[in-house]
Amino acid sequence: MNSKYPNLLSPGTIGSLEIRNKTVMCAMGMSQSDQGFVNQAVINHYAERAKGGIGLIMVEVTCVDAPVGLNTSRMLVIDDDKYIPGMAKLADAIHEHGAKCLLQISHTGRGSRRAVTGHQPVAPSAVAMPYSFMMGLSNEEPRALTIEEIHEIEDKYAQAAVRAKKAGFDGIELHSVGYYMGQQFLSSTANIRTDEYGGNPENRVRFHLNIIRKIKELCGKDFTVAVKLSAVEQGEDAGITMQDGMYYAKRFQEEGVDALEVLAGTWKKEASMEDIPDSGSPKGQAIGLCMALKMGIQQMTGKPAAIKMIGGGRAQDPAVAEAALASGQCDFIFIGKGVLVQPDLVNLIEQDREEEIRPCLGCGVCIDVQLQDGACARCSGNAVLGNGDNDYTIPPAQKPKKVIVVGGGVAGVEAARIAAVRGHQVSLYEKADKIGGQIFYAAAPPHKENMAPLIPYLEHQLEVKHVDVHLNEEITPEKILELKPDAVVCATGVLPSTLPIPGFSRTINAKEVLDGKETGEQIVIIGGGSVGCETAEYLAEKGKKVTVIEMLDTMAEKMVNVARTILMGHLKGLGVTLLTSCKCLEITDSSVACQDKEGTVHTIPADTVVAAVGDKADNALYRALEGKVPELYNIGDSAKPDSIAASVSQGYYCGLGL
Structure with a gap:
């Protein structure tokens, strides 16, 4: 074990669960199911993270009441026993690799869209979901639930937990963040009821407490229950104060909830100067909220908080995570996008190979393609995510080849990296004096600090994968033909475009x-x-x-x-x-x-x-080599100027196909 991070890498407990380390993969919707059923893509996605060393996996948001409670058309579902066999395969795949797993269960409430569900949304109150720039969505006015309907939904949550237990999950997590129903009951702006479910924090938390009691009764007190909680909200339509969040945390502890995964919410229609995109957001940004809830519980009860706090927010940096745990700010660390881009992140930390961890750029593609395009999640740094069955297998080459890659941007480096992993003899030529290509420009504007670490990552990958790198060398078609390669990959980037404008x-x-x-x-x-x-x-x-x-x-x-x-x-x-x-x-x-x-x-x-x-593709080398080498590929911007995600994907699958 890496002795630099004794707290992060040592075992811990949440309820009756013994977890191999203090890392938690937080639930992140992937929209990869097959009409709500677990498929091979879902299994491979989570098995790879379990294999990669994560201690506890929160499996993504799963609907307890389809179709009206769906978020996306490919959201996982657990509202019927027919989903149990697939869920059992998923739980088994996670356990096989040593991780524990909780199933995050939810109803989307006023956030569900008629275009997806075919129904008017339902919610605690007839208050439309306001536009939030953090999600880029608003919604129609929902129909307010009756008391009887609320009781029915509480039962659906409890039955979903029973199914999760039958499938072999170690527990469940109630989703109470963002635009989901759990958050809506807790919020004074979304929940304006005047009956037993609204009017004050004590009534607004009743929905959760009833669900928790029913789950404990049906699944036993040892079945782990966690809550993903917005501890505080900001913005024009904020409905949860810090005092509310502390009170809710105390009530959850009293009701036997084992852990809180703590976040903050935002309901702002427009961004201002103080808002920072994830490409520039600080490390460990939500960890302090855990400490606030701990202090609140202690002030209200006179005793230290017993409920475990899971904190994070760009906490994939092990030094940040270790400091938070060592100081007692939180008890576990959740990591989200960090393990989307690097599934074996925890193993790399344990093996003292931190330089091999691919950074999350904070680009937001993973969320945007789902909410704006209705597609499954993708990642700018991980070509496999959301591609087919999420198959991470990199088979060795049947016959090692002599491969020349021209261009040291993300497409070229990714192709070289994968080709080298497969056993090919790879040489990379870059006309500039450094690796990185267009990333230098992408990382230069304000609030792009989280993109800069990609450059040393690319450099280090070439080193550890033993790629023969030639900088300051603009290789010619003639020189390539002299070297007699088996395959040439052109990743030569772009040239600036011009316009026919006078001056x-x-x-x-x-x-x-x-x-x-x-x-x-x-x-x-x-x-x-x-x-x-x-x-x-x-x-x-x-x-x-x-x-x-x-x-x-x-x-x-x-x-x-x-x-x-x-x-x-x-x-x-x-x-x-x-x-x-x-x-x-x-x-x-x-x-x-x-x-x-x-x-x-x-x-x-x-x-x-x-x-x-804009730019135009620099494909001159590719055109000069057509028909002259055994295998020739043109990838990245030199094929078509596009995104980092497109370049990484083309590089990865080019290397895989060599």
Whole structure:
């Protein structure tokens, strides 16, 4: 065991459960089921994390009352005995690799959408779910539940727990965060009832306490029960105060709940300067809430809190986790996206191989593709997640090949990494003096600190996988043919695009700006995609007067919704002028002329004009080698400029197919 982290890696207990270490994989909806049933993709997903060393797995949010309680069309379901056999296979797969597992059970309440369920949502009160930029969703007004219906739903939760026990799960977790029904009963803004289920914190917690009592009665006191709790909420529609959260924690402890997984909630329609995207959020951001609840329980009872507190929030850094445990702020650490991107994260920590842990970028793709696109979860750093059956097998090559990879960005490094793991002899050529490619520009704008660790990760992977790396070498087609490779992978990236605008040659590229090139004080950025808008924030934070011109009617249209909303809030706060549906006509030494959708021409003063009009694929090497080498591949941006997720996926599966 790694002696640097004795608290994190030592066993612990939650209720009657003995857990091999203090790590908890928190429940994260993946939308990968087969009409609610566990399938091979679900089993492989969780088995891989159990194999990777996690102590306790909270299996993702599972519906107790379909269809009305569904979140997505591919949400797991546990409202009928027909789901038990699949759940049993899942629990067995997790236990086989030494982890314990709880099933997170829930009803989506007012958050369920008619487009998915075919029904009007139901909730404690007829209060519509407000728009929250953190989810990018709002919803229609729900129908308020009757007392009798509430009792029926309480019974459905309890019966779901019985099924989880029959399937072999070690316990359940009640979901009371975000836009799910548990949170809705606890919130004074979502729950405006005046009967026994509303009006004060004591009544608002009744729904939970009734469920917990029924579960204990049906499943036994040794069956572990946890609650995922919003300890406090902020924003216009916040309905849980810190005092409420402390009171709820105390009541849960009194009722025999074994653990609380502690988070905070946000109900803000618009982002402001204080909101930070996950790409820049701090480590261990929710851990302090555990300490607040512990203190609250002690103040109310006169005794130290007995209920176990599970804290986290970007806590995959073992030093952060160890410090939180050693200081007593929390008792266990939940890790979410960190084990989505790196399933064997805990094993790597135990083996003192932290440099091999792929960082979570905080990009938000995993959530966005589900809530905005209705797809299953994907990951920018893990090509396997959400792909088919989630098969992590990397078979050795039947015949080792001599492979040349050209390009040291994420696509090229991923292809080289996987090819080397399979036993191929891999050489990588990069014309720059460093590995990383476009990541240097992606990590340069404000609040992108969590992207920067990807670069040393890529460098280290090439080292530990024994890839022969050649920097500062722009390899030619002739040199490649001389080396007689069995396969060539072109990952040569992009070239800047140009526009047929008079004076366009006077512009500087946004990437030059992000790389430190000096600018004037009045800046016009042509192109309001993600690069243009992030460059605008970068410059506005330096005190520059910035205007962004975009032809479409939406700025940063392709960005993940939450990150886009926060970025727009920052640009508004920084006073950046955003001109949509606007066409650039001419660039002069001192101004930019543009035309709006009404046809009016505007002249904007500018001493620097920045081009952020996208990139084009640099596929010249690929074209020069076509038909001249035994195997030839073109991946990443040199095939089609796209996202980090696309580049990683293409690199991984290219390496797997060599």
